[in-house]
Amino acid sequence: MELFLQTVGSIYDETRVKILKFINKNGELCVCDIENSFEMIQSRISRHLKILKDGGFLKVERRGTWAYYSIRSPLDEFRLSVLKEIDLLDIEIPKLKKGCAL
Amino acid sequence: MELFLQTVGSIYDETRVKILKFINKNGELCVCDIENSFEMIQSRISRHLKILKDGGFLKVERRGTWAYYSIRSPLDEFRLSVLKEIDLLDIEIPKLKKGCAL
DNA sequence: TTTATATATCAATATATCTTGATATTTCGC
DNA sequence: GCGAAATATCAAGATATATTGATATATAAA
Numbered sequence: 001m002e003l004f005l006q007t008v009g010s011i012y013d014e015t016r017v018k019i020l021k022f023i024n025k026n027g028e029l030c031v032c033d034i035e036n037s038f039e040m041i042q043s044r045i046s047r048h049l050k051i052l053k054d055g056g057f058l059k060v061e062r063r064g065t066w067a068y069y070s071i072r073s074p075l076d077e078f079r080l081s082v083l084k085e086i087d088l089l090d091i092e093i094p095k096l097k098k099g100c101a102l
Numbered sequence: 103m104e105l106f107l108q109t110v111g112s113i114y115d116e117t118r119v120k121i122l123k124f125i126n127k128n129g130e131l132c133v134c135d136i137e138n139s140f141e142m143i144q145s146r147i148s149r150h151l152k153i154l155k156d157g158g159f160l161k162v163e164r165r166g167t168w169a170y171y172s173i174r175s176p177l178d179e180f181r182l183s184v185l186k187e188i189d190l191l192d193i194e195i196p197k198l199k200k201g202c203a204l
Numbered sequence: 205t206t207t208a209t210a211t212a213t214c215a216a217t218a219t220a221t222c223t224t225g226a227t228a229t230t231t232c233g234c
Numbered sequence: 235g236c237g238a239a240a241t242a243t244c245a246a247g248a249t250a251t252a253t254t255g256a257t258a259t260a261t262a263a264a
Contacts, residue, residue, distance in 0.1 A: 001193045065240045081183035091103045167210045
């Protein structure tokens with residue numbers, strides 16, 4: 001139950017739904033790219049990414065100073081259906097703006 | 103987005119997940135049956151049922167003084183996958199105890 | 205019409221979650 | 235080692251949601 005609620009809770013937020021859709025569309029991205037594209041402060045993005053990761057939707061890979069987030073694979077059937085549903089949602093997601101200084 | 107979040111929010115609660123699983127297992131039930139089976143006060147059950155209904159999972163039919171809740175049909179693919187996932191959850195749900203005085 | 209049963213809704217409080225700004229951690233290059 | 239960039243975490247305030255108890259509504263029976 002706890003795991004299920006964590007999974008559900010991770011998508012019970014407008015920002016996280018958009019981030020998930022954004023990563024699903026654009027593929028692997030680092031935090032600063034998402035931060036820049038969404039024009040939200042870093043701590044906020046970082047927190048949401050962690051929640052989506054803990055919810056089982058994302059994985060992280062650290063390379064140097066960067067943390068690259070991408071859709072976890074393989075996804076179980078339930079999370080796949082969530083992703084599919086989110087993909088069908090008619091919502092605006094920002095254009096990808098690369099944001100890292102280096 | 104709003105509708106999606108409402109749907110997701112309706113299952114982001116332990117009690118509601120159990121109620122949904124309970125109705126899915128036992129079929130159409132009136133509020134007092136659920137109230138009695140779960141041993142929760144009426145206002146609490148009533149509220150959760152409303153949220154599950156507004157989330158698109160349940161329908162109500164009033165017959166006399168009773169309100170009978172059941173799984174809405176047909177369900178779209180996403181809500182079906184939710185129901186399936188909840189059905190797979192290894193959680194305890196109470197035994198059905200008919201609760202109406204009449 | 206009065207009373208009882210079933211259900212819904214409201215107000216107040218308690219609890220959880222989100223956002224922001226500040227700070228901590230990690231890694232790289234000098 | 236030191237400073238800068240990228241990321242993570244924490245504390246405080248704001249907002250949302252859950253629970254309870256009280257009350258409102260609706261139906262049926264006497």
